[in-house]
Amino acid sequence: MPAADRESPEQTVPEQTGPEHHVQYQYASCPFCPRVLRFLAQAGVELPLKDTLRDPAARRELIQGGGDSQVPCLRIERSGEVTWLYESLDIIAYLQAQLGNQLPARGA
Numbered sequence: 001m002p003a004a005d006r007e008s009p010e011q012t013v014p015e016q017t018g019p020e021h022h023v024q025y026q027y028a029s030c031p032f033c034p035r036v037l038r039f040l041a042q043a044g045v046e047l048p049l050k051d052t053l054r055d056p057a058a059r060r061e062l063i064q065g066g067g068d069s070q071v072p073c074l075r076i077e078r079s080g081e082v083t084w085l086y087e088s089l090d091i092i093a094y095l096q097a098q099l100g101n102q103l104p105a106r107g108a
């Protein structure tokens with residue numbers, strides 16, 4: 001079944017206890033990845049990106065860590081604990097909540 005047709009699995013992200021480090025796993029030809037990149041650009045935030053088509057080690061990390069090769073996927077590391085968040089809209093919602101009022105007002 002294509003990834004786009006799958007239901008989003010239950011994903012839980014641990015309570016915030018310290019600074020987080022984010023890495024986005026993605027690839028250029030994925031039509032869902034730019035959704036997250038557009039959000040990040042609008043928010044003025046840069047994240048490290050790993051291309052899972054060009055970088056076989058990144059693809060292995062994604063599959064071993066997150067359990068699936070689907071992109072985009074956000075790797076969230078906090079206090080040594082790693083969470084892998086799939087689904088572009090879930091990633092955007094998560095980052096939006098994290099960034100909170102650091103986001104520029106619409107139209108500003």
Ligand SMILES: N[C@@H](CCC(=O)N[C@@H](CS)C(=O)NCC(=O)O)C(=O)O
Nearest residue numbers: 003004030031032069070071087088
């Ligand atoms: N509903 C997902 C769709 C993501 C999706 O379908 N990604 C495709 C690439 S466009 C994928 O990862 N396919 C499996 C693979 O490449 O291994 C989202 O919005 O993030």
